[in-house]
Amino acid sequence: MTFNIHHGRGMDKQLDLFRIAEVIEKSDADIIGLNEVDKYFSKRSDYEDQISWLAKQLNMNQTFGPSLSLTSKNSTNVRQYGNALLSRYPIVNEKRHLFNFIPGLIEGRSLLDSTIEINKKLFQINVIHLSLNPILHRKQTDFIVNQHLKTPHPMIIMGDWNMKPESKGWRKITREFQDAWHLAGKGAGFTYPSLRPRSRLDYLFVSHHFRVIEAEIIMNFPNASDHLPVKATLSFS
Template identity: 50%
Template sequence: MRSKKMEITVLTFNIHHGIGTDRKLDLERIARIIEHCQADVVALNEVDKHFSRRSGYVDQLGWLAERLGMNSVFGYAMSSKPARKTSLLHSRQYGNALLSRFPIIGHKNYIFASSALKLEDRALLEASILINGKPIALYVTHLSLIPFVQWKQAHMILQRMKQANLPAILLGDFNAKPHSRLWRKMTKRLTDACYQASAVPCPTYPSVRPKVQLDYIFVSHHLHIVSAEVIRMMPVASDHLPVKAVLKVQNSIEEANHSEGDRS
């Protein structure tokens, strides 16, 4: 007998290193939003780990993981030696992160190839979690602002996902609008949870009066999208709003193939 499909709640949130639109550093606001969403999996962008004075040299992911009682993994996009004039011995890092109520059984971090332009480094965090004994691949990223660089980064992500060959969720800040060339590239292989759920974009930026969607949850055909929405609770907490989706995990290859047939 087949077991019932399991629902999981996922969230993607660019937290702007905990600094809100009121210029106040307050990770507690971020934690409260995540709690409100009752998220099982949370992708975070713009996370500081002992990075600089702006965030008090705090390990922000460590703080959130302890505060929320979740498993965590960090993937840096930028890393440098400990700051001078401080007693810290840790590397200063900035990048993407993942929180999970499920066991994290493995992870890798990929720094995207540098551009000839002097741009902020970007990265892809890849992790595997176990849900009911079955692995699911999670990918967290924050793409470049430059379209031709985004295109190369997106190609690398899709190649990684193809090689993993697992049910997959791709989350993060893509710095691209719905129906853009980049969005069309992603949705040839994956489903945009917001667009599938409502057939309209989910504006996430700027947080106080959002006009454009930059943040996405893309899923492979192994996952069924139950709902998706932008979370407008406490827009002052960051310059982006988070996106939340409820997903059902398919129980069998037969069910996954049926869902793939529905998309074609």
Template identity: 50%
Template sequence: MKLRVMTFNIHHGKGTDRRVDLQRIVEIIAAHQCDVVGLNEVDCYFSKRSHYVDQIGWLAEALGMNHAFGHAISSPAKKRVERKRYGNAILSRYPITFERNHVFQFPSILMEDRSLLESHIQLPTQTLHVYNSHLSLNPWIHRKQVNYILHHCSDHSSPTIMMGDWNMRPKSKPWKKIAYHFTDVCQANDPTMRYATFPSSRPRTQLDYIFVSRDLSVQSAEVVQSNTFASDHLPLLTTLFLQSH
């Protein structure tokens, strides 16, 4: 079975031209026929900056996909019933049968809260476990988050995908720790290539990753550059093959 998987930090839909335009995100995902998408920096009734829109609900409806959302930040709104939420989301062409949000318990007063969104996606023949996260810039907190994710994800017998904006460099210590247990789709595709995803206008470094369990084989991996204005990050896309059970 073939799966097209994308990870994309959408910067609450705000492009490098300073316009908030979710339609550009829709067009990128639709054009590349994605089956599963992990999104970072998604607003849900958050503030005026994104017009108080439930962004993942809007995107899912526009694309005809199922969705899951997990907040990293959540607080009551002063004049609205809905809570202000911001975090990670997953879109899927297949049914999402389970979702759970894990807010990391390593907060710092000066650092943005982070979380891990877990979901189970029901494929025609088996269940796929998908995790999406946006990790901290702080090295100490980042290390704890990586340990948490590996502890939580390594025991599953189902095919597993972990992705998101992980704020690390290829071949760094955290990367090596993850790559010991999971396959980096970029390295599996072509280890001699650069897969720079940030900044979108002139990409210099890779911050966004897709890691997969060994029962998923990698056919291709690429940085999507069809619209460099849609966000400050570029999406990373992979085509995977899964043996049917």
């Protein structure tokens, strides 16, 4: 499942990580990519280490990839914001790639690249949040495709892609990957804004090692974030 949690602040402007945890728990997903996760970041999220809190609450493995890191005179903790992964399976390796492609422009986008182990088989799980800027978006999608060509493992890439279906970026990615919603979802797959969704921004792409059985938008708690989560059921053999 992929879920942009908007640092735990819902459409009612309330900060509530318990709601985010409940969405994840009731989805029954085994691997969850999260966007807009705060780690000691600011008052907006009560300086909470959100991914550690969620992992403990849900009894899952976790890793975090900062897109932005700031230091403060008032705190010994580095203030960070970025992508995260929750997994019921062991996370055996992790890398982080900052998308700083244009010198002097720090936009705060990144890719979290993790390897998990299921039944002694390795799978590559990438969590991303791409730019709204078309030039940066193109550079980021190029990087993702190149990363895919370097790994021998079955791969899942998920997150907030900030693009439309059938766009240039979508076509570039779907030359290498399967769009889970495109194959098995029903309807337009809109995820944003959560209360009256009219845009499809959140995607699950999987390598051709997988068969996509089902794809669905999780709509149980639309107030929990400004995005709705997307969940896919996959088969691998």
